[in-house]
Amino acid sequence: MKFYVFFMLSILLMSMAEHAGKYPDREFNSPVNRDFKLSGTFGELRTNHFHAGLDIKSENGMSGDPIYATHEGFVSRIRVEEFGYGNALYIEHPNGFTSVYAHLDKFSPEIAAYVKQEQYKAETFKIDLTPDKEKFPVAPHQQIGNMGNTGYSFGPHLHFEIRHTKDQTPVNPLHFGFNVADKRAPVIQQLIVYEYNESGRVTNSKVIQPTYQSTGQYTFEAPVELSSSKVSFGVRAYDMQDGATNQNGIYSIQCKVDDDPSFAFALDEIPFEQARYLNAHIDYRQKINENRFFHRCHPLEGNKLPIYYTGVDKGMIYLNAEQPRNVSMSVADFNGNVSTVTFEVVRDMSLLPKMPSIPLHQTLAEPEQVSIVSKPGIQVVWPKGSFYEKTPLNIEVIPSDGLGCFSPHFAITPTDAPVHNYYEINIEGLAVPAALRDKAFIARCEPSGNIANCGATWIGNNLSTGVRVISTYTIMVDTIAPKISTLHFGPKMTGWKRMAFKISDNFSAKDRGRDLIYDAWVDGQWILMSLDGKSSTLTHEFDGQLLPGEHQLVIKVTDDRGNESVLEKSFTL
Numbered sequence: 001m002k003f004y005v006f007f008m009l010s011i012l013l014m015s016m017a018e019h020a021g022k023y024p025d026r027e028f029n030s031p032v033n034r035d036f037k038l039s040g041t042f043g044e045l046r047t048n049h050f051h052a053g054l055d056i057k058s059e060n061g062m063s064g065d066p067i068y069a070t071h072e073g074f075v076s077r078i079r080v081e082e083f084g085y086g087n088a089l090y091i092e093h094p095n096g097f098t099s100v101y102a103h104l105d106k107f108s109p110e111i112a113a114y115v116k117q118e119q120y121k122a123e124t125f126k127i128d129l130t131p132d133k134e135k136f137p138v139a140p141h142q143q144i145g146n147m148g149n150t151g152y153s154f155g156p157h158l159h160f161e162i163r164h165t166k167d168q169t170p171v172n173p174l175h176f177g178f179n180v181a182d183k184r185a186p187v188i189q190q191l192i193v194y195e196y197n198e199s200g201r202v203t204n205s206k207v208i209q210p211t212y213q214s215t216g217q218y219t220f221e222a223p224v225e226l227s228s229s230k231v232s233f234g235v236r237a238y239d240m241q242d243g244a245t246n247q248n249g250i251y252s253i254q255c256k257v258d259d260d261p262s263f264a265f266a267l268d269e270i271p272f273e274q275a276r277y278l279n280a281h282i283d284y285r286q287k288i289n290e291n292r293f294f295h296r297c298h299p300l301e302g303n304k305l306p307i308y309y310t311g312v313d314k315g316m317i318y319l320n321a322e323q324p325r326n327v328s329m330s331v332a333d334f335n336g337n338v339s340t341v342t343f344e345v346v347r348d349m350s351l352l353p354k355m356p357s358i359p360l361h362q363t364l365a366e367p368e369q370v371s372i373v374s375k376p377g378i379q380v381v382w383p384k385g386s387f388y389e390k391t392p393l394n395i396e397v398i399p400s401d402g403l404g405c406f407s408p409h410f411a412i413t414p415t416d417a418p419v420h421n422y423y424e425i426n427i428e429g430l431a432v433p434a435a436l437r438d439k440a441f442i443a444r445c446e447p448s449g450n451i452a453n454c455g456a457t458w459i460g461n462n463l464s465t466g467v468r469v470i471s472t473y474t475i476m477v478d479t480i481a482p483k484i485s486t487l488h489f490g491p492k493m494t495g496w497k498r499m500a501f502k503i504s505d506n507f508s509a510k511d512r513g514r515d516l517i518y519d520a521w522v523d524g525q526w527i528l529m530s531l532d533g534k535s536s537t538l539t540h541e542f543d544g545q546l547l548p549g550e551h552q553l554v555i556k557v558t559d560d561r562g563n564e565s566v567l568e569k570s571f572t573l
């Protein structure tokens with residue numbers, strides 16, 4: 001036992017030390033040429049993923065800060081998209097790492113000219129380019145673009161990543177010696193405690209509030225009393241750096257029970273293929289129901305993240321009535337500031353043990369097995385690896401209310417269980433009239449009232465699609481074309497810098513549903529229209545390619561079900 005504990009502690013320390021030597025320190029310079037302030041840290045808990053980089057704040061809250069290459073190398077990839085990374089640049093360096101700069105407002109002029117040329121060649125706004133090594137060599141400190149707010153970004157900032165070039169696994173960029181002033185210890189907001197029965201099912205969970213004692217020290221006023229013999233914990237915490245009010249993610253948590261290490265994790269490297277295991281790392285129910293992120297300190301069975309250093313009992317704590325156990329959980333930021341909550345846990349046999357409340361279900365899904373649930377009119381298949389723990393699956397059939405639905409409503413539960421993989425929903429579509437078959441889709445009735453088009457493939461008389469959310473599904477049809485409205489347009493646009501339009505549709509596309517596709521032409525020639533996904537705005541910049549005179553504009557927008565809108569307008573320049 002002692003040997004094991006020593007061994008585990010050594011692994012943790014060695015691993016941290018090993019990381020320190022693994023990355024070139026001080027080789028990279030700041031992409032903003034100043035010490036940066038962060039609005040997001042590596043590994044921060046986000047919806048369905050861990051944050052893969054640092055979010056670097058703009059100097060004055062606006063777009064435009066010049067962005068510089070962090071090290072010598074060459075531009076290996078350029079991406080433009082309406083969501084996600086927006087305008088993004090990748091630079092491959094000779095030391096085995098690739099740096100990524102996302103949400104850029106602009107690329108440097110020579111890169112921008114190349115991108116535009118390729119967009120016209122392929123007649124598409126959304127593009128993913130991998131230029132030759134010789135095309136855009138970069139020197140350290142060379143400006144490569146400007147900070148912006150493009151893609152899935154809600155305020156000007158630089159999303160900055162450093163990846164291993166060989167497999168594109170993102171690394172915590174703070175390992176490369178960037179200076180972030182931070183003398184403040186993380187704030188521990190809450191703990192959650194899980195009680196288990198003998199067969200390992202959670203019988204009870206509750207959020208408990210530690211009290212702040214002094215800098216870096218938290219405790220509970222009285223011992224935590226529990227009825228179970230097996231318990232584990234989760235921690236909700238954030239970190240603030242100096243000179244900024246942003247509540248950012250923490251770096252690591254270490255748990256000890258009676259001074260023996262029992263569990264730890266550190267956010268050093270998270271492969272993209274595993275980022276969705278975030279939903280196993282956190283308490284997904286707390287996220288869905290309370291919008292709170294707790295780090296679980298006992299990994300769920302189906303969690304395959306490579307970030308854990310598990311020691312004695314992997315964070316599970318065994319209690320007996322006679323002996324209280326001393327628990328400490330230390331939350332650290334990257335600079336080594338630590339907050340620790342220390343407390344006693346005791347088993348109180350006089351408390352009534354909670355019975356596991358497993359809701360009515362047809363199948364108790366296991367993480368490593370395929371699960372199938374059928375009811376008249378529906379069959380749902382979850383592949384192996386869909387769940388992180390035993391999950392009680394059920395489908396309730398609610399007769400159609402006739403309001404545009406062509407099947408009953410199928411309420412799949414539990415809606416607050418995370419699903420890792422796309423799973424297959426097959427709904428009988430016999431009620432869909434032959435003339436509307438192409439317009440039918442699988443609709444998700446979201447708790448907000450929104451109806452999402454999750455895609456559709458006919459297999460015989462069944463409509464089928466793949467989704468990753470447990471919710472209520474039904475068959476609906478879409479015969480309504482998207483809308484195109486003018487935002488910035490006039491019959492005479494002489495001297496104007498741009499024209500802009502808004503596109504929208506009656507249903508939002510999610511999962512396997514396809515987003516709107518669009519194209520625009522002037523006088524029969526394809527023109528570049530950039531799309532901002534957040535505002536659904538199409539913009540064409542007048543860059544001198546269109547000559548003064550009279551022109552004919554055509555914009556075509558098509559939705560997932562093939563409904564098409566065409567806007568035709570003439571204008572003079």
Ligand SMILES: [Zn+2]
Pocket residue numbers: 040051053054055158159160
């Ligand atoms: Zn980011």
